[in-house]
Amino acid sequence: GAVVSQHPSRVICKSGTSVKIECRSLDFQATTMFWYRQFPKKSLMLMATSNEGSKATYEQGVEKDKFLINHASLTLSTLTVTSAHPEDSSFYICSATAGGRQETQYFGPGTRLLVL
Amino acid sequence: DQQVKQNSPSLSVQEGRISILNCDYTNSMFDYFLWYKKYPAEGPTFLISISSIKDKNEDGRFTVFLNKSAKHLSLHIVPSQPGDSAVYFCAALTTGANSKLTFGKGITLSVRP
Numbered sequence: 001g002a003v004v005s006q007h008p009s010r011v012i013c014k015s016g017t018s019v020k021i022e023c024r025s026l027d028f029q030a031t032t033m034f035w036y037r038q039f040p041k042k043s044l045m046l047m048a049t050s051n052e053g054s055k056a057t058y059e060q061g062v063e064k065d066k067f068l069i070n071h072a073s074l075t076l077s078t079l080t081v082t083s084a085h086p087e088d089s090s091f092y093i094c095s096a097t098a099g100g101r102q103e104t105q106y107f108g109p110g111t112r113l114l115v116l
Numbered sequence: 117d118q119q120v121k122q123n124s125p126s127l128s129v130q131e132g133r134i135s136i137l138n139c140d141y142t143n144s145m146f147d148y149f150l151w152y153k154k155y156p157a158e159g160p161t162f163l164i165s166i167s168s169i170k171d172k173n174e175d176g177r178f179t180v181f182l183n184k185s186a187k188h189l190s191l192h193i194v195p196s197q198p199g200d201s202a203v204y205f206c207a208a209l210t211t212g213a214n215s216k217l218t219f220g221k222g223i224t225l226s227v228r229p
Contacts, residue, residue: 004159034217043120043219044160044205059216093159102215103148107159 002028004096006108013084014116021079021111023094029074030096034105035067038091050077084115119143120208122220131229135193139206139220142187146208146218151180151191154203154222163204164191196227 003026013019023033032051036044048064050056050071058064066088068080077096081088091112095105121140129135139149147168152160166173166180166189173180179192193200206220 006159009157041125041221043118043221044217045219046216049216095159102209102211102217103150103165105162105217107152107161109157109159 002026002096002098002106004030004094004106004108006094006111008111009109010112010114012114012116015085016083019081019084019113021081021092021094021113023077023079023096023108025075025096025098025106028096028098028106030077030098031074032097033071033077034095034097035069035077035079036093036095038093038110044093047079081113084113086115089113089115118220119146120206120218120220122206122223124223125221126224126226128226128228129196131198131227132195135191135196135200135225135227137191137193137204137206137223137225139189139191140187141189141208143208143210143218144187145210147211148209149180149182149189150207150209150217151178152205152207152219154205160205193225196225198227198229201225201227 005024007022035047038044047062048056048058050069056069071077093110095107150165151163153163154160164178182189203222205222207217
């Protein structure tokens, strides 16, 4: 199956700093990438949808100025958590799809963010 | 508002027996349902799906049943194997504009040898 990677897998940062998470589709061109967040014992919650070369579409309640998403190429999307706070600590996971079909998403392994 | 609910957090079954994982939903507009399997430190991987116009879809040891009137679906794994031990997420989808996957909380399946 298709492979999606995320980097880093785990990051610890100080409050107030920014953290960038990369999501790459390794063997296919991803026209659409999705960013999810999962809190302990909770569902994966969609944060935003990004299409290559255009602005991301954010879900209600997700601050676009805090969670900056860039999808500059067909194989790379980045999520930058700006001015991170302890409440941003979570598991961030991306997915990618080649044809934009939601039911054919391939997920990355996730990034565990801990903000001290 | 949890639109996709997996009310049991965990399930333990004996190897060789049937595993039945349940999922309920509240949004009657969902028209596609999916099950994902997730191992620790890995992303979810697609397992099986079913369209809302069907009531059953089978793929090897995995069968998904859909009861639209009850807004309930279930994943049957038979026979269960120790390698099936993982977290299973139920997800639902509305197709068309602004479609997105809505996930349940997941259920941890443990298959005992």
